[in-house]
Amino acid sequence: VADRVAGGAVTPLVYLHGITGVSDDDPIVTALTAAGHEVFAPLSPGFADLDELEDLRDVHDLALFYDDLLDERGLDAVALVGHSFGAMVAAELAAHVPTRVSKLVLAAPFGLWRDDQPTADVFTAFPTEIQDLLWANPPDELDSDPVVSMLIAMVQGLTTVGKFIWPIPDKGLERRLHRIKADTLLVWGTKDKVVPASHAKLFAAKIPRCRVELLDDAGHMAPFERVDEFVELVGGHIR
Amino acid sequence: MKFEWFHLMPYPDLPDDFRERYRSVWVDPPPHLYDPVRGHAVYHEYLDELEHADAMGFDGICVNEHHQNAYGLMPSPNIMAATLARNTRHSKIVVMGNSVALYNPPVRVAEEFAMLDVLSGGRLVAGFPVGTPMDTCYGYGETPATLRDKYHEGVELILRSWQAEEPFTFNGKYTQLRYVNVWPRPIQKPHPPVWIPGGGSVETWQWCIEHDFLYAYLSYFGYQAGKKVMDGFWETADSLGVDRNPYRAGFLQFVAIADSDAQAEELYGEAALYFYNRCLHVWRGFASPPGYTSVETMRRGIKSQIASAAQITGGSSLTWSDIVERGYVVAGSPSTVVDRLTEVVDSLHVGHLMVLLQFGNLSRETTMQNTERFATEVMPKLRDKFGEYEDRWWPTESPVAQ
Numbered sequence: 331v332a333d334r335v336a337g338g339a340v341t342p343l344v345y346l347h348g349i350t351g352v353s354d355d356d357p358i359v360t361a362l363t364a365a366g367h368e369v370f371a372p373l374s375p376g377f378a379d380l381d382e383l384e385d386l387r388d389v390h391d392l393a394l395f396y397d398d399l400l401d402e403r404g405l406d407a408v409a410l411v412g413h414s415f416g417a418m419v420a421a422e423l424a425a426h427v428p429t430r431v432s433k434l435v436l437a438a439p440f441g442l443w444r445d446d447q448p449t450a451d452v453f454t455a456f457p458t459e460i461q462d463l464l465w466a467n468p469p470d471e472l473d474s475d476p477v478v479s480m481l482i483a484m485v486q487g488l489t490t491v492g493k494f495i496w497p498i499p500d501k502g503l504e505r506r507l508h509r510i511k512a513d514t515l516l517v518w519g520t521k522d523k524v525v526p527a528s529h530a531k532l533f534a535a536k537i538p539r540c541r542v543e544l545l546d547d548a549g550h551m552a553p554f555e556r557v558d559e560f561v562e563l564v565g566g567h568i569r
Numbered sequence: 570m571k572f573e574w575f576h577l578m579p580y581p582d583l584p585d586d587f588r589e590r591y592r593s594v595w596v597d598p599p600p601h602l603y604d605p606v607r608g609h610a611v612y613h614e615y616l617d618e619l620e621h622a623d624a625m626g627f628d629g630i631c632v633n634e635h636h637q638n639a640y641g642l643m644p645s646p647n648i649m650a651a652t653l654a655r656n657t658r659h660s661k662i663v664v665m666g667n668s669v670a671l672y673n674p675p676v677r678v679a680e681e682f683a684m685l686d687v688l689s690g691g692r693l694v695a696g697f698p699v700g701t702p703m704d705t706c707y708g709y710g711e712t713p714a715t716l717r718d719k720y721h722e723g724v725e726l727i728l729r730s731w732q733a734e735e736p737f738t739f740n741g742k743y744t745q746l747r748y749v750n751v752w753p754r755p756i757q758k759p760h761p762p763v764w765i766p767g768g769g770s771v772e773t774w775q776w777c778i779e780h781d782f783l784y785a786y787l788s789y790f791g792y793q794a795g796k797k798v799m800d801g802f803w804e805t806a807d808s809l810g811v812d813r814n815p816y817r818a819g820f821l822q823f824v825a826i827a828d829s830d831a832q833a834e835e836l837y838g839e840a841a842l843y844f845y846n847r848c849l850h851v852w853r854g855f856a857s858p859p860g861y862t863s864v865e866t867m868r869r870g871i872k873s874q875i876a877s878a879a880q881i882t883g884g885s886s887l888t889w890s891d892i893v894e895r896g897y898v899v900a901g902s903p904s905t906v907v908d909r910l911t912e913v914v915d916s917l918h919v920g921h922l923m924v925l926l927q928f929g930n931l932s933r934e935t936t937m938q939n940t941e942r943f944a945t946e947v948m949p950k951l952r953d954k955f956g957e958y959e960d961r962w963w964p965t966e967s968p969v970a971q
Contacts, residue, residue, distance in 0.1 A: 454854030489860030
């Protein structure tokens, strides 16, 4: 698992990335760091090397993998921020090991299912239509032709995500959300075409101490579409 | 040479504007397009055609498994194989095959194949496909990342269950069974021949050769497109130090026989266009779920994969001359067909030629004629090819009097 640790030592937080992964110049990590946070942003197992998934068969294995990882780091009770797939994993960790997480921020988490509020099938949208699905307003540079290495990076990421949420992202999280002890902030783009913003209510109904912030005119990539607001919300919540 | 008569069992009444109105023939074609009363007639026509192939002396008759697919109406090929086992005597029954990872537990496949082997008097060829993404990941909800691993474990369990002399315990990653004990037992010992229909991946070629399974390349795009794949297979055979026995391999080819090359278009043109333009209208979103194809395979061939997916979903419609010139369908007079099939089996070096003599909405009458002409005017000309090789991938003489 690749590590990305950056920044000073104000309020340490752990950031679990979404389906697009996390890069060295990740805008969220960069902005959180600039805001004075010490950020630990591990790359999910599988995203760089699918063999890392060999012993991680389900969401339970994955939650305990992160529990072990934070143990190794000596991070006992952390502020945990997750986006998309990473937010689902963050919720699973907070539900599996409630004392591990002191504050929790979930941006557009996968993890629940309602027939009348379905999450999008991101897998059938790969590779041609996925950008339109992810963003309320896709950035211009994504219009360029995808190159092989980027496709492989994405296919590895989506293979990993698929391993844990195929064929629909309901693996029992709803039965575990009540175990979360941390103060929780849910952040959602009102125009999320992947996980409908209406899921905020579903999460909020099950997580004991929880509030919701909606970001207007933002999609599933809301933290990236509204970096400053997102970082401010995170800072305010984990203070 | 051996010749196997292959049926896909397509639904023949997809509307003319299917391609324009609906996004996919597979996974989510609208249920209302299927008329079960028409389906009744179609099943019986198709079974008649397979039985006719037996009567005409084909070595094998083939059925296969697809799910939620308007051009492949056999979610359970074993049901068709069972009726064929009763009504045929000569042809081997090639079930091509059961997608192992979709059966829970996979001993279901071992049981049903054993039933078919016993019922048919030892005429079963056991095919184990991984299954397409449309069948497995979308139709049956299998996780792409673990599909192949689960498939390999299932095949191992099935082969062991056929050969074990005592009940055993199987503690797998995907299947746990305290008592594995398959009844009935297959007639063929140690087990029916195993055929693996696969795409063009080095991993599959190696696996087939190491386990002495037959490798079959079931392409709808003919021998010109299949050449690269079969070359890869034989190079892998060389590198693993096994002989180039052509009976290690099978290849699927569409064939259309007429009095003349010109008459072929008249007889088969519409049905071929029905198949290539309607039946292969698969939404590209279903073609490549992340994790279905290994990263190594993608790295080697990602462009051609995307290209072939685009080809299937197609921008423009194909014409008859596209289809014939590209070798998708070998069509024409018997002498043209003999010449081209000679080129097919020589260039691909395959001892098992699986032929699709019914395709698309080809009528029963034309299908029967195509079958008869193939058996009487083409098969004898190619029959003696590869006579110097032993076919170890074929049912042995049955202890049951047929």
